Amino acid sequence: MKFAVIVFPGSNCDRDMYHAVKEVLGEEAELVWYENSNLADYDGILLPGGFSYGDYLRSGAVAATSTVIQQVVEHAAKGKPVLGVCNGFQVLTEAGLLPGALMRNEKLSFMCHQEDIVVDNNQTMFTTNYLQGEVVRFPIAHGEGNYFCDEETLANLKTNNQIVFTYKDNPNGSVANIAGIINKEGNVLGMMPHPERAVESLLGSDDGVKLFQSIIQNWREAYDVASV
């Protein structure tokens, strides 16, 4: 499986994401600068964390208007996996690929620590290697991670099982403790916690490995029958 890690001016978790998929999981991965990129040859798109365009306007708002995101939209429309972490999640909501928005943390301060995260839906291509309800440790590192959506959207998220991760102890004021959601079609996941920073016990947790393993295994089963 070949991953593209999209790099915007201001991305700062791109190397972590690359390290996770390339060096820890051993898959093909490339850092892809947002300009003049061609995503046609990649199987999975990873939108990393950071401060794209200095978080001006709103986090992710400027990056969401870039031409590479049009390619991400096309990639997603084919049912291929897209994972946005932290700033990547913010970009996905700003681009309209996921509903809702990420607001300033309730306490208005940047937060950077490990959190207990509940796997609320292990029936997605990103989470099949977890148990339903499993509690994992992922770091958070954000100032705008307070997920918000209106009541109708929340009801739809619940009805369609689109809430994939929730915080055990909601650190930022997110509606319904939401830490990560998936699109209705099940191939675009956005989450504020960082699984790519939890891939080795040296980092304090390796609970993120199962997320990347899930993507790779499910992709192989769907597209690459020969290597299963």
Ligand SMILES: NC(=O)CC[C@H](N)C(=O)O
């Ligand atoms: N680590 C990150 O991706 C930071 C996300 C974002 N720019 C924020 O502070 O909210």
